[in-house]
């Protein structure tokens with residue numbers, strides 16, 4: 314029976330978030346929980362003996378601390394290091410934009426460690442997020458690289474299953490594929506590459522054409538938009554094609570597609586409405602009777618690793634006297650700690666926001682009413698309190714978690730139908746909230762993941778790169 318080793322780590326880093334990520338930020342999946350996921354179950358169904366260690370997943374966050382990454386890496390690699398039999402293949406579901414203190418790409422580190430142990434003739438198949446910043450090291454080490462084809466990502470399981478299927482093919486046919494990387498000197502916020510419309514949709518639609526080849530030498534093609542808010546040399550867009558034998562034709566096609574992406578670099582645009590903060594506030598005021606109106610505070614986007622503690626937008630709402638609005642959620646463990654000592658219905662004077670990031674705006678609330686407390690959800694879910702203040706409800710979380718769905722609001726004692734306006738810390742909206750919104754707008758706020766990347770002071774990004782440098786050529 315052919316043996317497969319499986320492990321993985323998934324966190325998108327935002328190196329502008331001053332709060333470093335730690336071991337405790339990760340949820341660890343092992344045993345049946347990991348084996349039930351699409352990639353592993355596909356391998357098991359195909360008759361492979363799968364030996365898994367852990368799959369560690371965290372909400373996007375700041376750069377991962379070195380010691381904490383090494384602890385995770387030790388747990389991930391332990392069964393492999395202790396193994397005496399040997400493996401026929403390795404399955405690696407990862408992200409691709411994990412930034413580790415002192416190391417850089419966490420994925421490249423893991424893949425290289427595995428390569429050292431298994432040797433050069435065992436295929437390694439990696440499934441990655443579309444927002445991966447691909448290094449040459451990662452592409453050289455992984456025989457197969459396959460990335461998401463949707464943003465927002467609704468094809469995670471399909472991607473993992475496909476990467477597993479390609480690994481099955483490599484092992485069964487005794488072929489050692491290779492991955493080729495075509496980097497494009499192009500950076501952008503993920504919001505500029507959505508796949509339901511626009512240039513993003515066009516690029517994804519062209520990938521199957523690269524894969525269509527008579528001699529079946531091209532196994533898969535993927536486009537990676539990159540993760541703009543990581544200050545690292547490898548930041549930027551790339552095509553990766555994996556295959557074996559004569560890949561020249563496929564590489565030519567991928568090269569043409571890279572040229573297409575470059576030539577259309579000015580057309581990568583957010584497909585919804587985006588506005589300066591005050592303009593966005595006036596937009597929601599004008600439409601609040603046709604509810605719900607959803608505003609995303611894009612630069613404090615927790616789903617892109619921002620800290621989530623900025624009350625910049627809350628202050629604008631208070632200044633305008635807006636009511637029937639819900640902020641979900643602002644991250645403030647101190648406020649939750651104070652509120653949980655009091656009772657629902659109690660009042661308090663409290664400063665919220667600016668807990669982790671000294672550049673985040675704070676807000677003083679005098680006489681805020683505790684509307685709801687949620688203190689007993691499962692361990693990986695945040696404890697929360699809801700404060701009511703001048704007609705606005707503010708959901709405060711004790712740890713960084715995004716609110717993607719109405720169900721999450723329900724879990725914290727809230728119902729979207731009670732509000733005209735919802736403010737979330739996202740860039741593009743989650744599919745569920747996008748569906749729920751009558752109107753939506755992305756506010757170009759200041760913060761850890763500003764949409765105006767040309768104004769960010771990068772120190773490590775390899776230059777020249779567009780749009781940071783006008784003289785960039787490709």
Ligand SMILES: [Zn+2]
Pocket residue numbers: 325442443444466
């Ligand atoms: Zn992503």
